[in-house]
Amino acid sequence: MYLVTSEQMRYFDHYTIKTLKVPGIVLMDHAGKAVAEAVVKRRAKRVVVACGKGNNGGDGWIAARWLQHGGCSVHVVTVVDPGNLEGDAKLAFDMAGAANVSWNIYQPGDLGGSSIELLVDALLGTGCTRPLAGVYEQIVDEMNHSGVPILAIDVPTGIDASTGEVKGSAIRASETIAMAYEKLGTAVTPGAIYSGHTHVVDIGIKAPLPEGMASYVDPSELRQKWGSRDALSHKGTFGRCGIFVGHMQGAAILAAAGAARTGAGLVVLGTRGSISLAVLPDYVVRQAESPVSALEDCQSIVVGPGLGTDLEPLVGTASVDEMFSSKRGVVDADGLKLLRASNGLRRLNDGWVLTPHPKECANLLGWTTEQVQRQRLTAAMQLAERTGAIVLLKGYRTIIATPAGEIRVNPTGNASLAVGGSGDVLAGVIGSLIAQGLNGFDAASLGAWIHGRAGELAGAALTPISTTASDIVDYISRAIVTFFDGIGARN
Ligand SMILES: NC(=O)C1=CN([C@@H]2O[C@H](COP(=O)(O)OP(=O)(O)OC[C@H]3O[C@@H](n4cnc5c(N)ncnc54)[C@H](O)[C@@H]3O)[C@@H](O)[C@H]2O)[C@@H](O)CC1
Ligand SMILES: [K+]
The missing domain is CATH 3.40.50.10260 (YjeF N-terminal domain)
Known part of the structure; x- marks a missing residue:
């Protein structure tokens, strides 16, 4: 629409x-x-x-x-x-x-x-x-x-x-x-x-x-680009999504769960330390001095959820610079600080999706949060233009902007998504879609739609009051079902 x-x-x-x-x-x-x-x-x-x-x-x-x-x-x-x-x-x-x-x-x-x-x-x-x-x-x-x-x-x-x-x-x-x-x-x-x-x-x-008119995220358009799986497919067909694991491991695990539920062939956790969560049968865990090298063979990398203080040793390192130049993926939360600290607001390619909330967007642009909220469309477009990346500005009616000025607006989502960890799940969902071969714009758009719909369904079943980020993960499958049925789609 x-x-x-x-x-x-x-x-x-x-x-x-x-x-x-x-x-x-x-x-x-x-x-x-x-x-x-x-x-x-x-x-x-x-x-x-x-x-x-x-x-x-x-x-x-x-x-x-x-x-x-x-x-x-x-x-x-x-x-x-x-x-x-x-x-x-x-x-x-x-x-x-x-x-x-x-x-x-x-x-x-x-x-x-x-x-x-x-x-x-x-x-x-x-x-x-x-x-x-x-x-x-x-x-x-x-x-x-x-x-x-x-x-x-x-x-x-x-x-x-x-x-x-x-x-x-x-x-x-x-x-x-x-x-x-x-x-x-x-x-x-x-x-x-x-x-x-x-x-x-x-x-x-x-x-x-x-050309390039703005639109709502439209399932009927995206259905043609994602989701068909023939009998000969194997886990390699659907890509490896790598997740940086910092010291706040819960956030990274939520991102990993979002990535797995959205269909990445393999979800790889890259960490410098050990992972304390005892059994994680759905993921591959790799330890290395640099998490970047642990995730070298991944088609997409999710940087940010739970990075916390593990950010400092990474700032300015050649491997991080190389990652931002040559890889694709998602930069969220502390990853946005890493991006800003590594050579300022550098230019990326449009295989990267930045997922700031309004305050993070304000920090990146040098604006106030109120200014971003007053001019959300302009803020998202400016950040995309400055960084060369796709920008997904979180909040009601999430905006997805490309560096070339294309816009999509996500119609799904409600207050159930306003819970800690919800953004980590979103980062994993988008990372998974990039690993499966979608371009950054489509991955961000589809990811926002699925995540929003999962929140609506979880909220309807459990009430928005008691919906947790793990519940959003649990409802991703049902959101994907409605995506293919057209149920709940705005148009
Ligand atoms: N043939 C057409 O162009 C059609 C137009 N349509 C209607 O026409 C609207 C657009 O018409 P217009 O272009 O005449 O625009 P508006 O009817 O919105 O008004 C424009 C006029 O208001 C003045 N103005 C602008 N900001 C003002 C402000 N803050 N305080 C006081 N005055 C202000 C402008 O100087 C101008 O004289 C559409 O929204 C739609 O409702 C529809 O009827 C369909 C056909
Ligand atoms: K009016």
């Missing part, structure tokens, strides 16, 4: 109107009618539509006309004098006016009526380019404080439709009706939190799609 930026949406609108000769007002009529249908589905009878000055406002006027046509009690509050509307928005107002839709120019306090059942946000859409101020800020704050559910047209007002940034006030919608495509800014946080449930409606827009 594609996710589009404002600029891409403008191009699609333009192409449909200019090349396919579909008048803009026809598209707007489909948009407004779809909104009216969504309102009717919610059984709301008394509705107020708040309209702005652009085409998003035009969608609002059309929705109001259709609602009136269907017998709903609807009223429009507009922040601009309709006499100043232009183009299709003006036509939309004329149609609503001819149908006797009631309206007034917004005055603070207008939305206090206790009988309103639903507010429709048609203030700003993909054209919102700056923080809200003045009357827009006033009406948005009043709508948010009204206690009435809000249905947003296309994008909640105040959200940057391309990046998901919220620079000031913004509508907190319970539902968003997106025209033609969901906007990237409502798929990633913080924008996603403001959008509620997002539905996409077809309004007749069609255009050639540019």
Whole structure:
């Protein structure tokens, strides 16, 4: 399911109107009618539509006309004098006016009526380019404080439709009706939190799609790239995934369990010391002065889970430098510190996947954690560009970015994943997929999807409260079953 930026949406609108000769007002009529249908589905009878000055406002006027046509009690509050509307928005107002839709120019306090059942946000859409101020800020704050559910047209007002940034006030919608495509800014946080449930409606827009469009992680696309196992396969077919084992061995063992459950032919634990866990029948343990040499023959290496203080002796060593230059794998947790300490933020190849949480991402970029959380998409893209690696920025709606600027957003996962060790499991899952031959982008995307789905399933069975990282490992198999069935997939 594609996710589009404002600029891409403008191009699609333009192409449909200019090349396919579909008048803009026809598209707007489909948009407004779809909104009216969504309102009717919610059984709301008394509705107020708040309209702005652009085409998003035009969608609002059309929705109001259709609602009136269907017998709903609807009223429009507009922040601009309709006499100043232009183009299709003006036509939309004329149609609503001819149908006797009631309206007034917004005055603070207008939305206090206790009988309103639903507010429709048609203030700003993909054209919102700056923080809200003045009357827009006033009406948005009043709508948010009204206690009435809000249905947003296309994008909640105040959200940057391309990046998901919220620079000031913004509508907190319970539902968003997106025209033609969901906007990237409502798929990633913080924008996603403001959008509620997002539905996409077809309004007749069609255009050639540019290469490398952003999308949700899509099982139907990844199913073609992973998972088929014929009868002649053997453990060598599915790669060796090496895990660096530092002194916090539990974390590395969780990564190893994630790797094994996701199908690596062999999981190799490389350690400088001894491994105290008595029996580990599923893994090969190799001891060597340098864990890098112990994992020399592995197709992927997971560096970080549980590395702890074992990090210092590795910093700046030739074997670590050589590993980052020539190998592929996953760098997580303390591995990210090792990466930073070894020649600064060096350039890697895109067979490496970095899996920072927001604070680790902030440390790598020299930002604050709050800055990363405000600009998650930009942060992930910048880190990928600077390092040359794939970046998976953890958190709700995990973002996966390539150095070339490609983006995927993971739709799976819930609060069950917010537990110690969960990230170690994810690192192992991705390392395993790289060992099996997936490229870094696909491995990170599929790994995030499987890990998130395993968390959802574990949480559903055990409650998110008592789900542990080991439970997430135990549910990986069931997540893989749903991956192949399409159950639980967003699209
Ligand atoms: N033909 C089309 O282009 C179609 C557009 N559609 C709708 O139109 C929307 C995009 O329309 P527009 O490009 O007119 O954009 P908007 O309706 O989002 O508004 C843009 C206007 O608001 C102003 N503005 C930007 N940021 C502001 C702020 N913070 N405070 C106050 N004013 C601000 C801009 O200067 C511009 O005048 C989409 O989101 C969608 O809802 C749909 O009806 C489908 C067809
Ligand atoms: K809107």
